[in-house]
Amino acid sequence: MQKVIETLLIGLSTGSIYALMSLALVLVWRSTRVVNFAQAGQAMLSTYIGFEIASRSEIFWLGLVFAIAAGALVGAGVDYFFMRVLFKHATSGPAAVVAPVIATLGLLGLIRSIVGLTWGGEFKSIEAPASTDGFSVGDGTIPFSDLDVLIIATVSIILITVAYIFQRTNLGLALRASAYAPEIAQLAGIRTARTRTIGWSIAGAVGGVAGMLVTSNNFLSPYSLDLLLVFGFIAAVIGGLESMVGSVIGALVLGIGLTFILNYVGTSLVFIGGFSVLILVLLIKPDGIMAKGKARRA
């Protein structure tokens, strides 16, 4: 019984990090109709900047703040300097539909090589902001630690902030409107292009937090966030790609499920488990758990 509870708790902590990545993917998908595979690259660049600050100042939270800022800047920059140009050029012909996705792939490769050239390929680690020793329960300890509590708390704060922005502010209304019906939003006086850039920067900031949190109990390398991207994508697909709430729920479910596989079956099956979930969702409920019977767009 104790093992079940500790697996649930660890799963919650893992899943909450996936939630940030899948939220970032969903934010961009809703506004731009592109699954931004460069999200992993953007998060990686922000995390390296956060790592640099955190290891120099020896304050994790200062690193996190810088990672958020860097994520927001990079996100906005990618949309402003890159996606806008792309949508202006690739408008017709056989490549028009696929150009944005391919471009995000190129961007992921570009950021990866820039990071590799700057910081090298060796593993870096950030000192965790809290103890990674497990809590003691009865006469043993469980692997759930202070750090996991901190991760869950940080993610909750970020999620509440994003939810507040989207539900309670004018900016959030504009973001939702331009994602839902860009032309009508434009007629209503919303500057949709600028709103979209803001959406990208929110996604970038959220991705930066995800990168920092993953790295707080793991290593950082130019490839270390690829798996986070994949699991974030799977979580977003579980949620139906459209729904922010769905993506968070999907991520928590995926995190808990994968931790159960990890604890009860073994490390080696974690990826295969996640991949099978993706295939099963696509086969059984491709619209995701939050679908309300409306037709798929795009």
Place this chain on the structure above:
Amino acid sequence: MESWPKARPAVRKKIAIFILIGWALLIIGDRVDELRVYQGAQVAMYTIALASIVLLTGYSGQVSLGNGAMMAVGGYGAALTLNNLGTPIWFAFLMAIVTASLFGALLGAAAARVSGPYLAGTTLALAVGLPAIANQFAFLGGEPGLFFDVGFPPERFGDEFTQYKWFFWIACFIALIALFITSNILSSRFGRTWKAIRGNSLAAELCGVHSSRMKVLAFTVSSGLAGLAGAVLAMTISLVAPGAYGLALSFALVTGAVLAGISSLPGVVLGALILVFIPEISVALADRLGDADKLNNYLPGLIVSVLLILSVIFTPNGPGENLRKHLHKKPAH
């Protein structure tokens, strides 16, 4: 049936062209040194792999970010066949196609059926997780992989005939056949249907096309081609290991296809040539710039990504289209 007699001279012409190319390749293979012969085999391998992307992305309008992983499936299929059953080489290559197509059909039934970014994400996930999968199953040989040895060249070619030249011959022969078949598929009913779906899937369905089934079919055929390329790659390096089929390979394939025009089958040769010479250029650059270790690891990736980004922004439909536009504009002035 009426169009059949008309189509035949075109096919006959195509056969003649392919035989001519093959003959030219034979002569070239005799004239150049060992390294170029090896690179020639690589070009042939990339040609097949890029054709799989052209078929999938340029014609049916879907994106696979993990065709490198499908190549791995083919490579493993061929290696397992050759090592465990001791079959002739040609059968191993055939099994590469069969394994990869079956795998592609399964994956496609889940991901290519629904429209949207699902196929791209699923194939990317596969490419990322390939090492984990290869390590999981003992019969795949884990990190070091499996040997794939097609054997020495037949003795009747003489002592002068090197191993790499043998690889070059096999690779070119396979590539020519694969390209011939692909070009026929693309100009057949299937190719036209895929184009119609890419253009407007709703209109295509109104014409009686079963669009999701055709998309799964496109992914299946594309996977088969990629699998064949994977077996050829395994032959040139005598090995099937997860490291050879990493994300970088998948990225390179997309880049090569976009560079040469995503819907142009003859363009794949140009794309393949560029892909083979990028490492050489990057090594030369790294030597000049110093700090070779970092540069050697990341410079090829940097070149590939920059080329991909530039070409997708400025010539998304390939350089051919821009040239045509340019030529068409001139008379108007």
